[in-house]
Amino acid sequence: MPTIGIKKVVLDEYMDKVLTEKEWEALCFEYGLELDEVTSEKASVEKEKGAKSSEKLSEEEVYKIELPANRYDLLCVEGLTRALLIFEETMKPPTYKLTKPAKMERLVVKDHTNGGKLSMDKRPFVVAAILRDVTITQEAYNSFIDLQDKLHQNIGRKRTLVSMGTHDLDTVTGPFEYRFMEQKDIVFRALNQAEEMDATKLLEVFQKDTNMKQYVPIIGSDPNQPYPVILDSKSTVMSMPPMINSDKSKITLNTKNIFIEITATDLTKAKVTLDTLCALFSQYCKEPFTVEPVEVVMPDGSVHVYPELSYRTETVRVEQINKKIGIDLSAERMASLLTKMSLESTVIEGTNTLSVVIPPTRHDILHECDIAEDVGVAFGFNNIEHKLPEAHTVGAPLPMNKFTDLLRINLAMIGWTEALNFALCSKDDLTSKLRLDEKDEFSKNGVEIANPKTQEFQVARTNLLSGLLKTLASNRDMALPLRLFEIQDVVLRDDSNEEVGARNERRLAAVYMHKAAGFEIIHGFLDRVMELIGIAYGVDKKGYYIREDNCPTYFSGRCAAIVGPNDVVLGRMGILHPEVLTAFGLTLPVSALEINIEPLL
Secondary structure (H helix, E strand, O other): OOOOOEHHHHHHHOOOOOOOHHHHHHHHHHOHHHHHHEHHHHHHHHHOOOHHOOOOOOOOOEEEEOOOOOHHOOOOOOHHHHHHHHHHHOOOOOOEEOOOOOOOEEEEEOOOOOOOEEEHHOOEEEEEEEEEEEOOOHHHHHHHHHHHHHHHHHHOOOOOOOEEEEHHHHHOOOOOOEEEEEHOOOOOOEEEOOOEEEEHHHHHHHOOOOHHHHHHHHHOOOOOOEEEEEOOOOOOOEEEOOOOOEOOOOOHHHOOOOEEEEEEHHHHHHHHHHHHHHHHHHEEOOOOOEEEEEEEEEOOOEEEEEEOOOOOOEEEEEHHHHHOOOOOOOHHHHHHHHOEEEOOEOOOOOEEEEEEEEEOOOOOOOOHHHHHHHHHHHHHHHOOOOOOOOOOOOOOOHHHHHHHHHHHHHHHOOOOOOOOOEEOOHHHHHHHOOOHHHHHHHOOOOOOOOOOOOOOOOOEOOOHHHHHHHOOOOOOOOOOEEEEEEEEEEEEEEOOOOOOOOOEEEEEEEEOOOOOOOOOHHHHHHHHHHHHHHOOOOOOOOEEEEEEEOOEEEEEEEEEEEEOOOHHEEEEEEOOOHHHHHOOOOOOOOOEEEEEOOOHH
């Protein structure tokens, strides 16, 4: 959930009234938001970086408000206060319009072929718009820059999907071009740089910059690879997306006309981002809420006009929305509530349905359920009457979950402590640390995470044993002996499952660490488990027994396979190999057991 921080005085200015902290908290709650924290710039930096870093910062109150991730229209003070004023019915929802300029600016997309490969395929989409005759203050300027950063991180996924550039239109000359160029030919002075550089040298500088180095790999780091640029008619570089804008076309407080360009790998996200920027900041235009369109000419000759700022109408059934929420509102009352949520609504004459107009700021409205949610927010979820369910049903736990709960209670009663470990772990925990071959073991059963954030969460666990050994390592200073068990699911690859390609398997694992961790201890644990389940020892089809086994994880000659009813091999137990103990940082003997309990149900 994104959080925005806005100065209290700025909020009061845009709301045209002064609200106390409690009043702000109540207003946010009524609108379905949360006032997360009241702090200051100085306090925030001091908390993160220490007192020295915050000495010159302001102590003005800053309200941090938590927002829904899909409400891009609330990511700045302009959008947030506008929505709240409409909610309080002190402002009508604005109408966003496109102007008709005498001469429309053009942005021409040029193909660039490099070695037979079409470079434009890497970031093929571009959209643009112009805000004319704007008047911006320092606070508005800060908000504009901050909104771009929020959109880059949110819908843009750290600029990988969408990146935007904003320029002072009076410093450049149209028509504009979007093309890929050789790095040595891209020469300009980038924002916050002291001199002109070509793209190759600029990227070298950015690779050492804490804030910018994360964006270098988006297009690629090959010095022979062409890079995207936005040029004006005089071949002046305006920006090199998704990296940086030119210092020449930067926006200042004196800027009167803003040219916005957005490049993307996804056209829909580009249009949503452009609509959001234009709708929120067109209020600073001489004629508020108007935007000048730009023609985008694609390489195939097709011409598209952006932004679209399109409105659409949805028809919803009052009865169905009432049923979804559990209320009983009239059509007129529901239409009034939706209008408060910036969704202007009217009752269709002679019917019990509503015509709901979705503005270009509400890209989060995809379905009737989204409209129902807004009705619930405007009505107040706390105002919904609590009722007993009308349907008479009898719920029951899944048999496997009930079986697991009963088993874990009884194992705790005999003196073993339950552990709860992460379902994700590193590949080494499952393979090399357990003396198992990665190709043989993990390629058969393992499910790997496509984009792991850390090495500790590379794969879904295929056993419980490694997690218990890490728990022992973290608690080796505890009094001995240590008796731990865990009953949870492991994730195994299953090509027969067409939907997800994997399945869960419920397992029981236990470890016993002591100066003399003998085979008999873990064997006794197994016998007690089987006794609780009601399975007798025996080599017939109905009982369980153990037989000699050989697994690299266990000490040679101290490993046994556990065979259950119908001769199903449930798992293994034994004394762990010294190399396994060393890999997990353990210095005392450990006996262990791990079995699949699903066949025992």
